[in-house]
Every structure is written in structure tokens, then in C-alpha cells.
Amino acid sequence: MVKSIYKDIIGAGDCVINENDIMRMATLAKLELKPHEVPFYISEVQRMLDYAEAVNIEDSAEKVSEAEPLDFNSMREDIASESFTVSEILSNAEKTEGGFIKLRKRSENE
Amino acid sequence: MSNVIKLHNLLLNKEISARELAEKYLSAINCCNPDLNAYINITEEDAILKADIIDRKIAGGEDIDMLAGIPMTLKDNISTKGTETTCCSKILExxxxxxxxxAWQRLKDRGAVHLGKTNMDEFAMGCTCETSVFGSSKNPYNTDFVAGGSSGGTASAVSANLAVYGIGSDTGGSVRQPASFCGCVGLKPTYGAVSRYGLIAYASSLDTVGVLAGNVTDAAIVFxxxxxxxxxxxxxxxxxxxxTFDFLNKNISGRKIGVPKELLERASGEVRDCVVKAIGDFENMGCEVEYFSMPSLVTAxxxxxIIACAEASSNLGRYDGIRYGNKSEHFESIHHMICKTRGEKFGDEVKKRIILGTFVLSEGYYDKYYAKAQALRFELKSQFEKVFEKYDALITPTSPKTAFKLSQVQTDKEGAFNADLCTVPVNLAGLPALSVPCGKDSLGLPIGMQIIGNKFSESHILNLAHKYEEARGDFGINNMGVRLDV
Known part of the structure; x- marks a missing residue:
């Protein structure tokens, strides 16, 4: 059974998000955030997590262990076949050299 | 009623050429697109080139497919070889x-004439098309209102007859909800029925390629x-x-239709009344209707x-500005360049979902959020299996409300969340569903009815929708785009 009715729990989550959480997630996700952006993500992520509290099903732990994997994927034999050429694969890169993507270590005006 | 069949016959009878047809649509796009912002890239040259090929085939007496020479559009997350595909994001510029x-290759092989790429929420994350870097698409029934999302541009274009049909994607309702807002038909197929190859990934276990069309017959032909x-x-x-086309006219008398009360109760009065009236039409056609309770639909x-954001945080990890797309100009190291590119080029909504997805997968929170969400998904799937032992199809509103006013969701956050309330359970369970217009609200904005089927029962839901469409009669067009009485 669902512990709390969805509409009643909005804003009533027990997980409080702070600046450190957002900065830690941004680091893990390789996102450079500007300081003025952080309050926006704190409030937005908090709001979404508060909604998510509705997922608190009393017996969900048991259900997780009982749950069969969703049968979406079917694996095939790993057989080499015709594919794209190197030049096709590199065609969207800004600069290439000798079949590799060429990058600057830093931008020229830094 | 089918626009595709009508145009196909006009082409075969040489009453219009494929080139003339393409030009007619391109001219309408030039005229209406500034108001609607449905198209973000018009592929005029390709369209004319392809139309000429079809004309030569017709002149040579060759057999052509029903979709040959028919002008269509693709959402901007459907990969098109050699044509810019950006997901309406700066990072893929x-x-x-x-x-x-x-999906596109199969249509192309049959002679489809591609008019251009249509607008969408950035990486399909949104329900109003307002997170697009190109700005929002507008609703052809009233341009002060949104077209919906995320396939808002495609729905707007099809509804305004700036394309006969369109290919969109549906992860949580992104084909059905804008179809509902714009008064056209939107089909989300069973997960696995249509290949996702070349659909730029948002949440892979939920993503499907879908069809938007002016009527059910056209949706069936394309599907x-x-x-x-x-x-x-x-x-x-x-x-x-x-x-599914051969199945459209089958008698539906005796079909068992279930109506989950929870979703009907959460719809606005006007939407509820309209859907209940449409359910009455099914009863008049001999269907057995039963209202029942399924509380897990709401907690879905x-x-x-949680699941969509978790998958998005992983899928969108590939955008580093190195192999493709756009990158930041000023950086101190490769690592810095990647972080800066992602920080600068992703929009706020996308970054929010990546951060949330990273959070729910991180140590200490995985069991609390992600594992529980998966458990709920499993439970929902099992409940649907039981429900479909009893019913042939389910009927719900497609969206609890009609189209939002432009910018309304910036203040109406709860409304934005609830926009997907009726559609997401279908994606979580991998089922097919469609939206068909069933009326208009007091402002003249379209209302959509959702018909959900068991896995791989697209023939049945299209059959039901087609029969309903016949009973409903003409929906009433908006005043934009190409008139088909050519």
C-alpha cells in the first residue's frame, strides 16, 4: 500500500538538499555551475524529491528483491560486421589528424 | 477522412504532382511558421528533389507506396543523415x-517527402516545448497557448496541416500530450514495436518512436x-x-473497456465531461464499459x-563537446572544457534532470529512491497484466487539462508535473496507447482521450479509435496551413 497519498506529501519530504549536495552532484555529472545558478537547482531538485516521497511504499524493499528484471533487452552474438569508416565517425569533430580527434590542451586565450 | 489516401489518389490520378504538393506545403510553412514556430529547420531542397523522383515514378507507371510523395516532418531528435539534428539544444548545434x-529510413525508402525538422523541448525534457533553445511552438487553435511537449513542434505542424504526418518520440507522453493539446492523433507504440535506432536517447527503457497524424487512419498507415x-x-x-490498417473497420461491439477512476477524477471538469461523453459513444457502439480503481496509476x-532522470543522467553523459556538437571556447584543461561545455550548453531543465538523476543513483540514495521507483514500476506492470485479463482496452483523459498558456508552467509547477499524469504509466509498463481528439473546452482548445491497450495490441486500439472517430464526426479544423480540398 502507498504510505502517503501523492497530493498530500508535496513539500513534505524528509530529504533536505543543500548547496554541497548540488555541487557534489554537479561534479559527478561533469557540470560546471555558476554560483548564482545553485539556489535554483536546490529548490528544483528539492521539489522533485518531495514528489518522489510518494514512492515510499511500505513493502517496497521486499518487492525490490522479488522483482524480476524487466525483460527489455535481448543480447545477440557479438559478431563483427560492416560499420562506419573512421572518417565518417570523425566527421563531426572540430579537428582531426591521422584518424584521431585533435584537441587543444587549453584554449588559446587562457 | 484519411488525408494520406486522399493525397495518394490525387497523385495517382495526376490531379496534382508531388512537386506541387511539396511546394504547397513549403509555401504554407513559410506563411504560418513565423506564428507557430513549429519548424526549426526546413529542408526545402531535399523535399523538392524527393518529390521530383516520385513524379518520375508516377509518370513511368511504377507502383508507389501510399506514403510516396506525401509531405511529412520529423522531430529534431530523430537522426537524419547529413541534416542537422540538435534535440533543440545548444550542445548539439x-x-x-x-x-x-x-523509422525515418523505412519511410524514406517508401518515398516520404521530408519537409524539415520540428521543434521540441530540449532533449525531449518538458511538456510545453518551452525548454527548446529555439523558443516555444505555439498551439494552432490559439497562439497564446503552448502546443504541448515534448513533440510540440511536430504536433503544431500536423495540426496546422504544415505536414500530413510527423514522427515524434514518447518517453512519458511526448507524442500523446501535444497531440491532445493540438487536436491531432498521437500514437505511442508498444516498447519494442518500433526501432529506437537513431532516436537520440533520453531514458532508454521508456523511449519510443511514435506517430502524429491528422486522423487515426493516417496514423495506422504510418505505423x-x-x-x-x-x-x-x-x-x-x-x-x-x-x-493495423486492415483492422480499422472491424466491429467493436462487445469489446470490454475499463475506465480507471483515479485518472478521470483528477481531470478538470471540462476534460472529464468530454471524455465521459466519448465513453458513452463507445457504449452506444456496443462496448461494455466498467469503471474500476487502480491507485498505482497515480503514484507512477x-x-x-526518478527512473527517467536516472537514465537521462547516464545517457547525456556522452555530450562532451569533443566528438560532435558544440563546445565551450575558453578552458584551462580538457576536463575543464567538458565541464564548462556541459554547464554552458545544456539548458536549465536538462541540467536539473541530470543532477536529480545523479542524486537518485548516488550512494545512500539509490535504495531510497531509484530502487523503490523500480519496485513501483514492477508492481504497476503486474497490475496492468491483471487488468488486461479483464479488459480489451482502457480509456482515460490524455492530459488532465487542456493546453497551458505560454509561460504558465513557470509559475504553475504542479500543473506541469501533472500534465504527464495519465500518460507516464503507459511508458513504465511498455504498453501501446494513443490520443484521439474528443472535444474542445470553453476556450476552443482541443481535448484528447487516451486509449491504452495490452502489449502489441496496436490494431485493437487503432480500431477502437477509428470507430470512435467515425461516431464523433468532423472535429473542426483550425484556420492554418494547407487546405486539402486542392
Whole structure:
């Protein structure tokens, strides 16, 4: 059974998000955030997590262990076949050299 | 009623050429697109080139497919070889895929005339098309209102007859909800029925390629041509084939239809009344209707957001500005360049979902959020299996409300969340569903009814929708785009 009715729990989550959480997630996700952006993500992520509290099903732990994997994927034999050429694969890169993507270590005006 | 059949016959009878037809649509796009912002890239040259090929085939007496020479559009997350595909994001600016999405390739092989790419929420994350870097698409019934999302541009274009049909994607309602807002038909197929190869990923276990069309018959004709196994998508179902078109006129008397009370109760009065009236039409056609309770439909919404964001945080990890797309100009190291590119080029909504997805997968929170969401998904799937032992189809509103006013969701956050309330359970369970227009609200904005079927029962839901469409009669067009009485 669902512990709390969805509409009643909005804003009533027990997980409080702070600046450190957002900065830690941004680091893990390789996102450079500007300081003025952080309050926006704190409030937005908090709001979404508060909604998510509705997922608190009393017996969900048991259900997780009982749950069969969703049968979406079917694996095939790993057989080499015709594919794209190197030049096709590199065609969207800004600069290439000798079949590799060429990058600057830093931008020229830094 | 079918626009495709009508135009196909005009082409075969040489009452209009494919080139004239393409030019008619391109001219209408030039005229209406500034108001609607449905198209973000018009592929005029390709369209004319392809139309001329079809004209030569007709002149030479060759057999052509029903979709040959028919002008259509693709959502901007469907890969088109050599044509910019950006997901309406700055980070993919300039990206030209080196292959075609399977769904598009199958239509292209049949002579489809591609008019251009249509607007969408950035990376399909949104319900109003307002997170697009190109700005929002407008609703053809009233341009002060949104077209919906995320396939808002496609729905706007099809509704305004700036394309006969469109290919969109549906992860949590992104084909059905804008179809509902714009008064057209939107079909989300069973997960695995249509290849996802070349659809730029948002949440892979939920993403599907869908169809938007002016009527059910056209949706069936298009679906029949894009479905089927594709070795390039490991989730593509090997044995599925269907000809839903042949099934459209089957008698529906005696079909058992279930109506989950929870979703009907959460709709606005006008939407509820309209859907209940449409349910009455099914009863008049001999269907057996029963209202029943399924509380897990409501709690599916937060589970959807957790799962979708978790998958998005992984899928969008590939955008580094190195192999394709756009990158930041000023950086101190390669690592800095990647972080800065992602920080600068992703929009706020996308960054929010990546951060949330990273959070729910991180140590200490995985069990609390992600594992529970998966448990709920499993439970929901089991409940649907039981429900479909009893009913042939379910009927709900497509969206609890009609289209939002432009910018309304910036203040109406709860409304934005609830926009997907009726559609996300379908994606979580991998079922097919469609939206068909069933009326208008007091402002003249369209209302959509959702018909949900068991896995791979597209023939049945299209049949029901087609019969309903016949009973409903003409929906009433908006005053934009190409008139088909050519």
C-alpha cells in the first residue's frame, strides 16, 4: 500500500538538499555551475524529491528483491560486421589528424 | 477522412504532382511558421528533389507506396543523415548524423517527402516545448497557448496541416500530450514495436518512436510502415508484425473497456465531461464499459521522474563537446572544457534532470529512491497484466487539462508535473496507447482521450479509435496551413 497519498506529501519530504549536495552532484555529472545558478537547482531538485516521497511504499524493499528484471533487452552474438569508416565517425569533430580527434590542451586565450 | 489516401489518389490520378504538393506545403510553412514556430529547420531542397523522383515514378507507371510523395516532418531528435539534428539544444548545434534513424529510413525508402525538422523541448525534457533553445511552438487553435511537449513542434505542424504526418518520440507522453493539446492523433507504440535506432536517447527503457497524424487512419498507415524488428536496436521485438490498417473497420461491439477512476477524477471538469461523453459513444457502439480503481496509476508519476532522470543522467553523459556538437571556447584543461561545455550548453531543465538523476543513483540514495521507483514500476506492470485479463482496452483523459498558456508552467509547477499524469504509466509498463481528439473546452482548445491497450495490441486500439472517430464526426479544423480540398 502507498504510505502517503501523492497530493498530500508535496513539500513534505524528509530529504533536505543543500548547496554541497548540488555541487557534489554537479561534479559527478561533469557540470560546471555558476554560483548564482545553485539556489535554483536546490529548490528544483528539492521539489522533485518531495514528489518522489510518494514512492515510499511500505513493502517496497521486499518487492525490490522479488522483482524480476524487466525483460527489455535481448543480447545477440557479438559478431563483427560492416560499420562506419573512421572518417565518417570523425566527421563531426572540430579537428582531426591521422584518424584521431585533435584537441587543444587549453584554449588559446587562457 | 484519411488525408494520406486522399493525397495518394490525387497523385495517382495526376490531379496534382508531388512537386506541387511539396511546394504547397513549403509555401504554407513559410506563411504560418513565423506564428507557430513549429519548424526549426526546413529542408526545402531535399523535399523538392524527393518529390521530383516520385513524379518520375508516377509518370513511368511504377507502383508507389501510399506514403510516396506525401509531405511529412520529423522531430529534431530523430537522426537524419547529413541534416542537422540538435534535440533543440545548444550542445548539439551543428551536429549532422552519419546515419538515418530506422523509422525515418523505412519511410524514406517508401518515398516520404521530408519537409524539415520540428521543434521540441530540449532533449525531449518538458511538456510545453518551452525548454527548446529555439523558443516555444505555439498551439494552432490559439497562439497564446503552448502546443504541448515534448513533440510540440511536430504536433503544431500536423495540426496546422504544415505536414500530413510527423514522427515524434514518447518517453512519458511526448507524442500523446501535444497531440491532445493540438487536436491531432498521437500514437505511442508498444516498447519494442518500433526501432529506437537513431532516436537520440533520453531514458532508454521508456523511449519510443511514435506517430502524429491528422486522423487515426493516417496514423495506422504510418505505423504499419515503421514497425518491425531491427537488429540495430537490442530492445526491438523479433516476431512483431502487424497490418493495423486492415483492422480499422472491424466491429467493436462487445469489446470490454475499463475506465480507471483515479485518472478521470483528477481531470478538470471540462476534460472529464468530454471524455465521459466519448465513453458513452463507445457504449452506444456496443462496448461494455466498467469503471474500476487502480491507485498505482497515480503514484507512477514520481516513479517515472526518478527512473527517467536516472537514465537521462547516464545517457547525456556522452555530450562532451569533443566528438560532435558544440563546445565551450575558453578552458584551462580538457576536463575543464567538458565541464564548462556541459554547464554552458545544456539548458536549465536538462541540467536539473541530470543532477536529480545523479542524486537518485548516488550512494545512500539509490535504495531510497531509484530502487523503490523500480519496485513501483514492477508492481504497476503486474497490475496492468491483471487488468488486461479483464479488459480489451482502457480509456482515460490524455492530459488532465487542456493546453497551458505560454509561460504558465513557470509559475504553475504542479500543473506541469501533472500534465504527464495519465500518460507516464503507459511508458513504465511498455504498453501501446494513443490520443484521439474528443472535444474542445470553453476556450476552443482541443481535448484528447487516451486509449491504452495490452502489449502489441496496436490494431485493437487503432480500431477502437477509428470507430470512435467515425461516431464523433468532423472535429473542426483550425484556420492554418494547407487546405486539402486542392
Amino acid at each position: 551543428g551536429y549532422k548524423p552519419i546515419y538515418n534513424a530506422t 504499419d510502415r515503421i514497425l518491425g524488428f531491427d537488429p540495430m536496436d537490442s530492445t526491438s521485438t523479433p516476431d512483431f508484425s502487424a497490418c 508519476l514520481p516513479a517515472y521522474y
